[in-house]
Amino acid sequence: MSAVVGRKRGFDRDDVLDQVTRAFWRDGYQATSVADLTATTGVNPPSLYAAFGDKQALFAEAVARYQQTYGAFTARALDEEPTARHAVERILTEAAIEYTTPDRPKGCLILSAPELTGPRDQARQAVEAKIRHDVATGVLPSGTDAHRLAVFVAATVRGMSSLARDGATRAELHDVARTALSVWPAPVP
Amino acid sequence: MSAVVGRKRGFDRDDVLDQVTRAFWRDGYQATSVADLTATTGVNPPSLYAAFGDKQALFAEAVARYQQTYGAFTARALDEEPTARHAVERILTEAAIEYTTPDRPKGCLILSAPELTGPRDQARQAVEAKIRHDVATGVLPSGTDAHRLAVFVAATVRGMSSLARDGATRAELHDVARTALSVWPAPVP
DNA sequence: TCCAATCTGTAACGACCACTACACAAAGCC
DNA sequence: GGCTTTGTGTAGTGGTCGTTACAGATTGGA
Numbered sequence: 001m002s003a004v005v006g007r008k009r010g011f012d013r014d015d016v017l018d019q020v021t022r023a024f025w026r027d028g029y030q031a032t033s034v035a036d037l038t039a040t041t042g043v044n045p046p047s048l049y050a051a052f053g054d055k056q057a058l059f060a061e062a063v064a065r066y067q068q069t070y071g072a073f074t075a076r077a078l079d080e081e082p083t084a085r086h087a088v089e090r091i092l093t094e095a096a097i098e099y100t101t102p103d104r105p106k107g108c109l110i111l112s113a114p115e116l117t118g119p120r121d122q123a124r125q126a127v128e129a130k131i132r133h134d135v136a137t138g139v140l141p142s143g144t145d146a147h148r149l150a151v152f153v154a155a156t157v158r159g160m161s162s163l164a165r166d167g168a169t170r171a172e173l174h175d176v177a178r179t180a181l182s183v184w185p186a187p188v189p
Numbered sequence: 190m191s192a193v194v195g196r197k198r199g200f201d202r203d204d205v206l207d208q209v210t211r212a213f214w215r216d217g218y219q220a221t222s223v224a225d226l227t228a229t230t231g232v233n234p235p236s237l238y239a240a241f242g243d244k245q246a247l248f249a250e251a252v253a254r255y256q257q258t259y260g261a262f263t264a265r266a267l268d269e270e271p272t273a274r275h276a277v278e279r280i281l282t283e284a285a286i287e288y289t290t291p292d293r294p295k296g297c298l299i300l301s302a303p304e305l306t307g308p309r310d311q312a313r314q315a316v317e318a319k320i321r322h323d324v325a326t327g328v329l330p331s332g333t334d335a336h337r338l339a340v341f342v343a344a345t346v347r348g349m350s351s352l353a354r355d356g357a358t359r360a361e362l363h364d365v366a367r368t369a370l371s372v373w374p375a376p377v378p
Numbered sequence: 379t380c381c382a383a384t385c386t387g388t389a390a391c392g393a394c395c396a397c398t399a400c401a402c403a404a405a406g407c408c
Numbered sequence: 409g410g411c412t413t414t415g416t417g418t419a420g421t422g423g424t425c426g427t428t429a430c431a432g433a434t435t436g437g438a
Contacts, residue, residue, distance in 0.1 A: 006384025007434040028303070030219055034426055044387060045427070051385095055426065114217075117355050151361050152368045155348025162347040163340065166306045172340050179341045183368050195414025196404040223396055233417060234397070240415095244396065 013051055016041045020052075021062040025070075026105035029059050029113055063116065066109045073098060074123055083139050084130040085184055088153055091127075092177035095157055099164035099173060107161035124154040144185050156180040202240055205230045209241075210251040214259075215294040218248050218302060252305065255298045262287060263312055272328055273319040274373055277342055280316075281366035284346055288353035288362060296350035313343040333374050345369040 019041050023032050034055055038045055052058040067075075073094045081087035099107050110116045110123075128150035134140040160173050208230050212221050223244055227234055241247040256264075262283040270276035288296050299305045299312075317339035323329040349362050 005382070005436045007386075009385065010434095033424080035424080046388095046429095047386060049427070111351070114354070120355060145364075148361075148364045148368070151352065151357070152365050155352055155365045155369075156344060157348075158351040159344025159346075159348035162300070162351065163344055165303070166309060168340070172337075175334075175337045176341050176344045179337070179372050180344075180369075182372055194406045194412065196416075198415065199404095222394080224394080235399095235418095236416060238397070 009047070009051065011041070011043050011047070016043055016048075016051070017061060017065055020058060021065050021070075021109070022105055024059055024062050025066065025109040025112070029115060063109065063113075063119070067119070070098065070104070071108060071110060075126070078126050078130055083187075084127070084134045085140075085187065087130055088127065088184070089181055091153070092156065092160070092181060093174070095160050096170055096173035096177050099161055100168070100170040106167070107165040108157075111158050111161040112165060120154075124150050127153050138188055141185055141188055149185075152180070152183070198236075198240065200230070200232050200236070205232055205237075205240070206250060206254055209247060210254050210259075210298070211294055213248055213251050214255065214298040214301070218304060252298065252302075252308070256308070259287065259293070260297060260299060264315070267315050267319055272376075273316070273323045274329075274376065276319055277316065277373070278370055280342070281345065281349070281370060282363070284349055285359055285362035285366050288350055289357070289359040295356070296354040297346075300347050300350040301354065309343075313339050316342050327377055330374055330377055338374075341369070341372070 020037055023037060023040055027036075034045060034048070037043075037058075038048060041048070043051075048058070052061060074091050077087045077090040077094065081090055095108075110119045128146050131140065131144065131146040131149050135142060135144050135146055156176065160168075160176055163176070164173060209226055212226060212229055215221075216225075223234060223237070226232075226247075227237060230237070232240075237247070241250060263280050266276045266279040266283065270279055284297075299308050317335050320329065320333065320335040320338050324331060324333050324335055345365065349357075349365055352365070353362060
């Protein structure tokens with residue numbers, strides 16, 4: 001499995017991956033050159049390629065890391081909250097915070113990268129499934145259009161990320177979240 | 190003023206500018222190379238540079254053209270509609286149509302280009318001014334937070350453009366628009 | 379201590395980038 | 409028909425892109 005012989009790596013792979021993730025997050029895949037990455041990480045090209053493969057593989061790993069750290073709040077909310085309403089409220093509220101955390105790129109890496117349509121749609125599907133479940137179990141009125149509501153949530157989150165990238169404040173994003181939440185259908189009594 | 194002597198231009202400047210605009214619209218500024226533009230327009234680099242200047246100037250002119258054509262519906266709505274509510278309803282409704290028109294790039298050029306924060310903020314300011322005017326003239330309740338409402342509209346439009354880029358249908362965008370509009374404050378009776 | 383294996387730094391690779399020098403073609407004016 | 413002016417096509421410019429060949433450094437095992 002792991003190498004037992006040979007010179008040891010001169011950098012912390014996780015640290016470098018985090019720096020790379022932030023670079024891609026801030027500037028996007030195309031606008032971030034390998035030269036930029038070697039400059040910010042201090043790791044020379046051959047070492048970077050040996051550790052991560054080519055630029056696309058490095059980006060893929062950065063995205064995976066993002067989803068498991070900075071962007072994990074969405075999956076957590078869907079997993080831990082009892083109802084779709086609770087989950088979406090938490091997603092929007094935490095998005096306002098996460099998208100405007102100081103000393104980090106603003107907005108969401110996945111929502112900002114044109115090439116990540118897959119992960120985006122997966123997130124929307126997960127929200128939609130949670131809504132559908134609540135409709136099926138009588139938490140939400142039977143007339144609720146799960147797809148429509150999930151698409152609206154997707155639009156809201158995307159709007160929040162875009163605004164954050166343009167420098168919107170945390171308070172402004174919180175207001176967007178609160179306004180969007182006000183359209184949520186009243187639960188079945 | 191205009192040149193009276195010399196060889197005439199071998200292409201229609203407006204046609205080429207439209208093709209260039211669509212290329213930037215579809216792929217973005219960075220991802221669109223001058224070689225791409227010469228290929229799609231059939232105009233060789235020296236002619237392109239003579240007619241439009243460098244790539245940045247060409248992009249600026251493409252953006253200006255977009256604002257006066259494909260993207261003019263926003264300014265028109267703000268200009269022609271009597272109230273902020275009417276204007277925003279029309280903006281969202283027409284956005285659903287414009288962002289999903291066949292044989293065109295999807296979404297909005299200005300909302301998709303990271304470098305166009307200026308025009309984006311101008312649009313939000315215009316909406317905000319319209320709302321503020323309605324509050325001042327008693328059309329909207331005096332407690333209405335014009336900034337908050339305008340930012341929410343901005344978030345909605347950005348969300349719609351982002352969804353359109355990912356392939357959302359016109360009906361889905363219409364639903365987003367309708368849902369967002371449902372938060373609009375009731376007018377003063 | 380010598381070897382095989384792995385990593386590192388230098389220095390390049392060909393491909394593409396935005397951009398242009400230059401010679402020639404086409405236009406109006408005399 | 410000259411002459412000036414302007415656009416076109418060819419063929420490049422230097423620079424940056426992602427990627428890697430290669431030689432030297434560093435490691436554990438024999």
